[in-house]
Amino acid sequence: MLQLLLRRLLLVVPGFLGVTALTFFLIRLAPGDPILLLAGERGVSAERYAELQHQFGFDQPLLIQFTDYLWQVLNGNLGTSVVTQTPVLEEFGKLFPATLELAVIAMIFATIIGIPAGVLAAVKRNTVIDHSITAVSLVGYSMPIFWWALLLILLFSVNLGWMPVAGRINFIYDIDRVTGFMLIDTLLAGDKDAFFDALHHLVLPAIVLATIPLAVITRMTRSSMLEVLKQDYIRTARAKGLSEFSVIFKHALRNALIPVITVIGLQTSILLTGAILTEIIFSWPGIGKWILEAVYRRDYPVVQGGVLLIAGLVILVNTTVDLLYVVINPVLRRR
Amino acid sequence: MKEISPSEILADLTPRQEVWYKLRANRSAMTALIVLLLLIAGAVLAPLIATHDPFEQFTDTLLAPPYPAAESRPGFLLGTDDLGRDMFSRLLYGARYSLFLGFAIVVFSLVSGVMIGAVAGMKRGLTETVILRLMDIMLAVPAILLAIVIVAILGPSLANAALAVSIVLLPQFVRITRAAVISEMNQEYVLASQLDGSKGRRLFFQAILPNISAPLIVLATLSFSSAILDIAALGFLGLGAQPPTPEWGSLLSSSRELIEVAPWTVTLPGLAILITVLASNILGDGLRDALDPKVEVL
Numbered sequence: 108m109l110q111l112l113l114r115r116l117l118l119v120v121p122g123f124l125g126v127t128a129l130t131f132f133l134i135r136l137a138p139g140d141p142i143l144l145l146a147g148e149r150g151v152s153a154e155r156y157a158e159l160q161h162q163f164g165f166d167q168p169l170l171i172q173f174t175d176y177l178w179q180v181l182n183g184n185l186g187t188s189v190v191t192q193t194p195v196l197e198e199f200g201k202l203f204p205a206t207l208e209l210a211v212i213a214m215i216f217a218t219i220i221g222i223p224a225g226v227l228a229a230v231k232r233n234t235v236i237d238h239s240i241t242a243v244s245l246v247g248y249s250m251p252i253f254w255w256a257l258l259l260i261l262l263f264s265v266n267l268g269w270m271p272v273a274g275r276i277n278f279i280y281d282i283d284r285v286t287g288f289m290l291i292d293t294l295l296a297g298d299k300d301a302f303f304d305a306l307h308h309l310v311l312p313a314i315v316l317a318t319i320p321l322a323v324i325t326r327m328t329r330s331s332m333l334e335v336l337k338q339d340y341i342r343t344a345r346a347k348g349l350s351e352f353s354v355i356f357k358h359a360l361r362n363a364l365i366p367v368i369t370v371i372g373l374q375t376s377i378l379l380t381g382a383i384l385t386e387i388i389f390s391w392p393g394i395g396k397w398i399l400e401a402v403y404r405r406d407y408p409v410v411q412g413g414v415l416l417i418a419g420l421v422i423l424v425n426t427t428v429d430l431l432y433v434v435i436n437p438v439l440r441r442r
Numbered sequence: 443m444k445e446i447s448p449s450e451i452l453a454d455l456t457p458r459q460e461v462w463y464k465l466r467a468n469r470s471a472m473t474a475l476i477v478l479l480l481l482i483a484g485a486v487l488a489p490l491i492a493t494h495d496p497f498e499q500f501t502d503t504l505l506a507p508p509y510p511a512a513e514s515r516p517g518f519l520l521g522t523d524d525l526g527r528d529m530f531s532r533l534l535y536g537a538r539y540s541l542f543l544g545f546a547i548v549v550f551s552l553v554s555g556v557m558i559g560a561v562a563g564m565k566r567g568l569t570e571t572v573i574l575r576l577m578d579i580m581l582a583v584p585a586i587l588l589a590i591v592i593v594a595i596l597g598p599s600l601a602n603a604a605l606a607v608s609i610v611l612l613p614q615f616v617r618i619t620r621a622a623v624i625s626e627m628n629q630e631y632v633l634a635s636q637l638d639g640s641k642g643r644r645l646f647f648q649a650i651l652p653n654i655s656a657p658l659i660v661l662a663t664l665s666f667s668s669a670i671l672d673i674a675a676l677g678f679l680g681l682g683a684q685p686p687t688p689e690w691g692s693l694l695s696s697s698r699e700l701i702e703v704a705p706w707t708v709t710l711p712g713l714a715i716l717i718t719v720l721a722s723n724i725l726g727d728g729l730r731d732a733l734d735p736k737v738e739v740l
Contacts, residue, residue: 125576129579249667253691376581379587
C-alpha cells in the first residue's frame with residue numbers, strides 16, 4: 108500500500124509542473140505587449156522600454172523566463188496585480204475563505220440531502236419515489252446554474268423578499284476579520300444578529316452551488332446502492348434476520364459509500380467552476396469573482412497566479428481523494 | 443403458437459437494429475430524441491417559422507408579456523424584450539447558435555480526441571505518457587476557468603468561446619479512446635487483422651474504431667449537453683456571443699436587469715437551455731443503456 112501511496116504522491120510533481128507551464132505559456136500567447144499594456148495610453152520611451160524589458164526579464168529566452176518564473180512560484184512569489192499593486196498570493200489568501208465557506212456549506216448541503224435521497228431511491232426502486240428522485244436529480248444535473256440562481260433570486264428575493272440579493276453580510280454589521288469565514292467571525296465577535304444575517308446571505312448561493320453536486324451524489328448513491336443490494340452478503344444479512352434498517356444502513360450503505368466518497372472528492376473542480384458563476388451573480392467576494400474580474404481588466408498576473416492556485420488546489424484535493432480511496436478500500440489496501 | 447421471448451428477437455437482429463430496438467423501448471429516451479429533433483427542426487427552419495425578424499425593434503411594443511396575459515400583444519407569442527424584439531423569434535434563432543455550436547464543438551473534440559487517444563493507445567511508451575500527463579493537466583483546471591482563460595487570451599467572441607469549449611472537452615475523448623484501444627489491442631480479431639498485414643492507421647480505422655464506437659457515441663451525446671451549457675455560461679459572462687446575437691446565454695445576461703419588470707425575458711432563454719441539455723442527457727443515458735458499452739463512461 109505504501110508503494111502505491113508514494114507513487115500517487117510522486118505524480119503530483121509533473122502535475123504541478125505542467126499546470127505552471129500551461130499558465131505561463133498561455134498568458135504569453137495573449138496579444139499585446141505587456142509593457143505597453145502597463146504603460147497605458149501615455150506610452151513609453153524606447154530607453155525606458157528596454158529598461159523595463161530587462162527588469163521583467165522579457166529580453167531573456169523563453170525557457171530561461173520559464174525557469175525563473177518556476178523558481179519564483181516555488182518561493183511563493185506569484186507576481187503582483189497590475190490593478191491593485193497587491194501580491195497575487197495575498198489577494199488570494201484574503202478572498203479564498205469566502206469561496207471555501209460557500210463551497211463547504213454547499214457540499215455539506217449536497218451530501219446530507221444527496222446520500223439519503225439516493226438510498227431512498229435505491230430501496231424504493233421502480234416506485235413513484237424512485238422515479239421522482241431520479242427525475243429531479245436529472246433536472247438538477249442538467250441545470251444551467253446561472254439561470255437557476257436568477258430564478259431563485261426572482262422568487263425568494265424579488266417576489267417574496269425573504270432573502271438578500273447579494274453580498275456576504277449586511278453592511279450595518281462591522282465584523283473584525285479573524286478567520287475570514289463570516290460564520291465563524293460573527294460568532295467570535297459574539298454578534299448573534301450578524302451571524303444569522305451572514306447565514307441568511309449564504310442560503311441562496313449555497314443552494315445554487317450545491318445543485319449539481321447534489322444531483323451527482325444522489326445518482327451515484329442510488330446506482331452504488333443498487334449494486335450493493337444485489338450482493339450475496341446482503342441476502343445473508345437478511346437471512347440472519349437482521350432488521351431492514353440494519354441491513355441497509357450498516358451493511359449496504361457502508362459499502363456503497365466507497366465510490367460515493369470518491370465522487371464527492373472529485374466535485375472540487377465542479378464546485379470551483381460553479382463558484383465562478385455563483386459568485387458573479389450573488390456578488391460574493393470570493394476567488395471566482397476575483398479571477399473573472401481580472402480577466403475583464405486584463406490583469407494577467409492575477410489570471411496567471413489565480414489559475415495556477417486553483418489548479419494546484421484541484422490537484423491537491425484529487426490526490427488526497429485518491430489516497431483516501433486506497434486507504435478505505437480494502438481490496439487496494441492489501442496490495 | 444410459440445411465444446417469442448425478447449431475447450429471441452434480439453438474437454436475430456444486427457447490432458445496430460438491436461440498439462434501436464432497445465432504445466425504442468426506452469420511453470424517456472425516445473421523448474428526449476423527439477424533443478431534440480423538434481429543436482433541430484426549429485433551428486433549421488427558423489426563417490420559415492419565426493414570426494418576426496429577431497433583430498427588428500418594435501418600438502411600440504416594448505416588454506409585452508407572453509400569452510396569455512392581459513397586456514399581451516397580438517403576434518408576440520412569447521412577448522417582447524426591452525427593445526421590443528420578439529422573444530419567440532429570438533429564441534428560435536438562438537437555437538441555431540446553441541445547437542449548431544454544440545454539434546460543431548462535439549465533432550471537433552471527438553475527431554481530435556479520437557486521433558490523439560488512438561496514438562496514445564497504439565504507440566504506448568513515452569508518447570502515451572506525455573499525452574496522458576497533458577490531459578491530466580487540462581483536467582486539473584476547472585472547465586469553465588480554462589475556457590475563460592482561453593477566451594481572455596483570444597478575445598471574447600462566439601468562435602473563440604467555441605474553440606475554448608472544444609479544448610476543454612478534449613481530454614475525456616482522449617482518455618476514453620486510449621483506454622478502449624488498449625483493451626481492444628489484446629483481442630484476437632486485432633491480432634488477426636495484424637497478421638493480415640494491417641497496422642497503424644488502417645488497423646485503427648478498419649478494425650478497432652468500429653469496435654470502440656459505443657462508448658464514444660455515448661460520450662459524444664453527453665458532451666453535447668456540456669458544450670451547450672458551457673457556451674451558454676460563457677455567453678452569460680459576456681465572453682461568448684456578443685449582443686445583439688440572440689444566443690441563449692447572452693440573451694440571459696442582457697435581460698438580467700429586467701428580472702423584476704419582465705421576468706419572462708429571463709425565464710424563457712434559461713428554460714430553452716435546460717430543455718436542450720436535459721433532452722441530450724436523457725438521450726445519452728438511454729444510449730448508454732442500449733449500447734451497453736464495454737468501457738464505462740464517467
